Amino acid sequence: MKVIVAEDQGMLRGALSALLDLEDDIEVIGQAENGRQALELILELSPDICVMDIEMPEMSGLDVAEKLKELGHPCRVVILTTFSRSGYFQRAMKAGASGFLLKDSPIDELGAALRKVRQGGRAVSPELALSFWEAENPLSEREREVLRLAAEGLTAGDIAGRLYLSAGTVRNYMSEAIQKLEAKNRIDAIGIAERNGWI
Template identity: 60%
Template sequence: MIRIVIAEDQGMLRGALASLLELESDLEVVAQARNGEEALAFIEEYKPDVSLLDIEMPLKSGLDVAEHIRERGLPTRVMILTTFQRPGYFERAVKAGVLGYLLKDEPSDRLAEAIRRVAAGYREVSPELAFGIMRDENPLTEREREILRLAGSGLAAGQIAETLFLSHGTVRNYISEILSKLEVKSRIEAVRLAEEKGWI
């Protein structure tokens, strides 16, 4: 029997997922969480074989929960369910050791089969997500992402320079390079685009 914790903040969808999975003779939903904090508590308590996490939830996102699971070495395999085809999210998921990354509109039999494969240690990714990721890879370096995150939090170039112990000119050069790579005209546009793509 494959034991599952479901974490999804929309009650109707959470209940529907649980009902569908319970129809499978080898799957058992042991707990249903409404947010990331609850999910983590249930995962620690029930030690499920598979944790099925929504990517965007209150208190902690599915990716935050996946990162906590990895840091704490909890014995569960993680699957992310999403409506978002954002490459940055997928990069974070891979780094956090997530094995399954599926769109929410997958057929229920496909989801059940993916859970079985993930429980056995295989990776499962929706084909649409895989193609979107290959087509739309993050062009920014880690340093550029860091600068853009700080810019997005409202810091001016001089404040970013102080925070990162860089010269004002170096930060200006980085920002100019970011605008060029993202083909935008302002820092505000750059932040908005990078956030939409999940790159920062």
């Protein structure tokens, strides 16, 4: 099976690729240091699977998975993460990821997971599967957008301009998000949403 490894830490990317290459039935055909590069390599080389870090520069592993799903590309995505956040897990499943594993999993576990995914199955670390039963993301898509832009430091007026809404509507979305997250204020709401992987 042909695999691409996408990971922004060079040493980890190299080690992971070398270990996977030792498996008889796995060939690492490309390595990427950020999400955009991973997407370009997938479109160019058509691997069976891309093993992808969740947090990378330019595009996250989740962004790439969402883009591949949108394009209807057959490459399967296995997400590697150090985070057992339920929000990330839910987004990965919605994006069509076939695997969601912790980075500290043993290499033979990763190899077995890739074989399972290659055969059309799904592979999820048991610790992460438990987090699936945790709270669903309570925020609507609009509330997430407003919080995401607020996290970048934009004011209600800036966000209104960006999303073609009135400043009052933006304030309403913000107020809804604060209530749903039981946050004290906008900064607290952003923190809660980020910790859960909801924005």
